[in-house]
Amino acid sequence: MNPFLNPVVGFTSLKYYLTVPKRITKLSPKQMEKYRDKAFKKTIEYAYKTPLYHQKYKDAGIHPRDIHGIKDIKKLPYISKKDIRNNFPDGIIPTNYNKKKGYIIATGGTTGKSVFLYTDLLSMAESIQISVRELNHFGFNHKKTRFAHIGNLSTNRIDLVMEEKLYGPLKTFFNVDHILNMDVNQPIKTLINKLDSFKPDLLVTYPAIHQHLAFLKKKGYGKNFNPKLLFSAGAMLDEYTRSYVEDVFGCRLLNSYPSVEAGTNIAFECKEGTWHVHHDFFHLEAIDDNQELVAPGERGHLVITKLYGRGTPIVRYTGMDDWVRIIDKMECNCGLKTPVIKGGVEGRMKANIILPNGKIFPPGAFCFIEPVLKKFNTFKVKQYQIIQKKIDEIEILLVIDEDLRNVGVSVEEIKENIKQTYREKVGPDVTINVKEVDEIKHPKDARKPPPIVISHVTSKNGYKQLEN
DSSP, rough: OGGGGGGHHHHHHHHHHHHHHHHHHHSSSHHHEEEHHHHHHHHHHHHHHHHHHHHHHHHTTTGGGGSSGGGGGGGGGHHOOOHHHHHGGGSSSSTTOGGGGEEEEOOOOTTSSEEEEEEEEHHHHHHTHHHHHHHTTTTTTTTTEEEEEEESSSSSSHHHHHHHIIIHHHTTOOOOOTEEETTTTSSSHHHHHHHHHOOOOEEEEHHHHHHHHHHHHHHOOTOOOOOSSSOOOOOOOOOHHHHHHHHHHHSEEEEEEEEEETTEEEEEEEETTTEEOOTTEEEEEEETTTSOOOOTTTTEEEEEEOSSSSSSSOSSSSSTTEEEEEEEEOOOOOOOOOOEEOOOTTOOOOOEOTTTOOOEEOGGGGOHHHHHHHHHOOOEEEEEEEEETTTTTEEEEEEEOGGGGGGGSSHHHHHHHHHHHHHHHOOTTSEEEEEOSSSOOOOOTTTTTOEEEEEESSSHHHHHHHOO
């Protein structure tokens, strides 16, 4: 049965559609403060029913009745990525949560291991109103604008879950022919040919894909693909990529800040270059290395709290691995008055993999090792790192768990399968070297895990080589 035929689901989703997009501009500062306090208290009451949070709050001597609004958030302990990972599945959802109505979603794992969370239909129905809000802000009609999205439609990725569980049932009631979702793992020429036929007004995808599409556009592909606005997601834009893409397409390319843990965009960049936070959905903090709050505008590690949705609560979560400078409120020339991430998000400037055959991979789509390990049902590889040393040379480093070295499939067979997998992905013109190392070192001055994907080929130099 279509879930939207359920009166509760249908009515609640309609309520979100009618109220959420305008909320950020309609509510006065006092009304917004009251709304956020109420949402926060509901969030804490919900989190308290979740074993992970219940134990954390009990150990800290905190009860929901001690929380009267967001000003009391400092009383609460932080929750780490490790906490979420170690308590999956039953510890990260309320004890009475119906898992049959929930969906498991996973982060990309580009900083180590994936984190698995729960979401549900109503949470996703509420989260997509962020897209409606952003379209409205830029003057687009969300009912008619031709909208294309290129994301990761792999198992448990939020793009796929939303496509199957949310957009699929909605097609019964609404015409969604103006929306196109595509998998980033398709050949880039297939993607641009589909865009050429679809003719979107707006495209959202990784910076690397934007740049590759622009590269093909310069080569004569996609003659009918002439968007009015482009949005980057999954990584922060570097200025070379932005200028390259904007020059080719003749329209703005702006940043958005989504995450799996958030379930939607935390913030977006307006045409004035300001990163506006959706502060009715999220409360953001920034802390130093000692987990002390930094002053407004000072650089710190992001701490995020969700003020909406069900499934896995996200309260004072430190696992995003991003650096931010948060200004509590700023009036922008675009008309919005919101908290702001000053200068954008540090730590999301990821290396793109550019190959001799013209293919380009964002880092989140270049991790093909976990499927090999899953095939062999082994945890023998403790850690790994993929390094593009030159445009035609990839080195893959593996740290082997010595306790498991002689259990099950051999290390040599794992290495050969990984090598073969990457050879199929990158083509015959790239040398693949897979080797064991004792450890994968942290980069200098870094206080977080070493990156999974590193490239010593800059976008600018990579494209220069392709164009020669």
